[in-house]
Amino acid sequence: MHHPLYSVTQIRAIEHAALASLPSGALMQRAGAAAAQWALELISEVLPVLVLAGPGNNGGDALEVAANLRDAGVAVTVLHRAGATQSSGTAAALERCQMEGVTFVDAVPAGVPWALVVDGLFGIGVTRAITLALPPFTCPVLALDVPSGLDGDTGTVVDGAVRASHTITFIGDKPGLHTGDGRDYAGIVRVASLDIDPALLPVPDAELVTPAAFGAQLAPRRQNSHKGEFGDVAIIGGADGMAGAAILAARAALYSGAGRVFVAALDTRLSLDAMHPEIMFRAAASFALAGRTLVVGPGMGDGARGLLARAIASDSPLVLDADALNALAAEPGLQDAVRTRTRMAILTPHPLEAARLLGVTAKVVQADRLAAARELAARCGAVVVLKGSGTVIAQPDGRIAINPTGNAGLATGGAGDVLSGLSGTLLAQGWDAWPAALGAVWIHGAAADRLVGQGSGPIGLTAGELPAAIRAVLNSLV
Structure with missing residues (x-):
């Protein structure tokens, strides 16, 4: 400890x-x-x-x-x-x-x-x-x-x-x-x-999260390496009118070192991120899940529960965020499927999403954030990242960590999508769920702190600024 x-x-x-x-x-x-x-x-x-x-x-x-x-x-x-x-x-x-x-x-x-x-x-x-x-x-x-x-x-x-x-x-x-x-x-x-x-x-x-808690996962990249060593990350979401969430998650995955990044888009008109043509777009309905790390939920809406069920049933490393969590709350059977999967998933709810999953109010969740995260992790058999000031990370066995990085600049639309993309990339690079969650939350917050230290925020800090700052923090750690 x-x-x-x-x-x-x-x-x-x-x-x-x-x-x-x-x-x-x-x-x-x-x-x-x-x-x-x-x-x-x-x-x-x-x-x-x-x-x-x-x-x-x-x-x-x-x-x-x-x-x-x-x-x-x-x-x-x-x-x-x-x-x-x-x-x-x-x-x-x-x-x-x-x-x-x-x-x-x-x-x-x-x-x-x-x-x-x-x-x-x-x-x-x-x-x-x-x-x-x-x-x-x-x-x-x-x-x-x-x-x-x-x-x-x-x-x-x-x-x-x-x-x-x-x-x-x-x-x-x-x-x-x-x-x-x-x-x-x-x-x-x-x-x-x-x-x-x-x-x-x-x-x-x-425990309070420090880089020592996940530092064993960090290693410089060999000169003689190739993109296949750093994993494929697939963002499943991007329904009509909500493309931004999936693109933010994908950019975070790109900037945090994924070998290849896909957006499995529910809106089939999505075909390109003009700022980042490195991101590959595919139709969600026909996308092959095997061999990819899956980040499900950013901009997904409520019309893709079949696709969510497929993702949960897969053997792929898995991050569930946003609309995927709302679907879990609505269907207890999906929660059971998360709990019994062979690979432990990472869930990244904000307090209201956690409240829906627990069947309580956000006020109850906020009254004892550690207890809420611990209960949710035990129920779902997953690593739970309860976002907010002092994000709480919980394991199903009751272990708890609190993250000290980050600032009020993260209270902006899309910041959670960036966190889910970063979490997926760390999983894709071979990190286990617990250190991946700890590392993602710490690095995400440190990126926001870096931006504020440079004069960008906290008022008016945007989620789109975070991926490049995440890249800088990650490289400084390595």
Whole structure:
């Protein structure tokens, strides 16, 4: 596991086990020291720091940060929401703050320019809306463990959640910081292990995708090679009025290294991509499926279920997207056929498509993206790519990964078609379904990040710009 992600339940168990052999308050002191160190790095002006300290241990961490910052010569103001009871560690941290001369207030002072705000209100234990009225902050906001109001498991938020620019998360990284609303609310995430004995760490609940997760598949191409070594990719779709989806998927396959690319078009008038005459067009009804990697769904419409059934029944590597997924949702028999095929397929639903497949609403899917992806993968016996901010990739055995690349520029028509074409090409080049899904999602997001870094977006980034950027990212990896 290259970048493990631990559930809140796992983190609490690790913490409980560690505390059994540590002095009272030791983990709180370590958390406060690690957070104060990063806080000092984030302070760029000689202005006071506001620390928001809640009633639990997260508030104790915040008080430790306040005392450490004051000891370093920083002016610190603390808004402390004390609970009915407090741990001995929190009591000691409060006493340190008072001895260091920290200023305590009952409400956020109006009109004060802050160098930094430290959020230690609720941490991973939040179960209710945050009623404390907070003004909008223009300075950096450093959250301790998780931003208050953000669910560390699911990435969902409650009313009044704190939007942080930076989050220092303790013991281990959490899934909710990287999917759903997590990326918007957590900002830049840093992990502080607090010197926990690695022997106390269980098998993680999930992992964050890094190139190391699929890097074994990457290899430079030999000079003495030919197109037949890099696979045939066939995009099955392109119904009347929806040619663009199939062409985008085909271009992605071309730019990501497929030996040959076909569009098996439902609209028989399609015969050429004038910008890319390398792509070969065939009539879908008579197209031979054997020996090709199949990407079914881009622009397919709802009139090709027989062709979809043929593709599922084939022994070809298979990616199902868009209208193919809607057909699966409408016909449980097709889902059974996907589950029992000899080669594991890749499914790439967005939340609404996943909701149709699961028989729920998109809101339910988004409320727990990891659970939805895991259930869908188990039902269909396939690798599932649940698209969105922090795309979730799931295997039928329950293994989960979350992708950290990509940006809001991908919220545009056709971006998913590009991902399906890229996924198909990696399968065609001999990658197994799991690393192909991980690699495709990471590279797709990294291509969007590359374009934004070059000034193209995120507003107005188009799917047609992605294939060339994918080529650049893929070659830089190799």
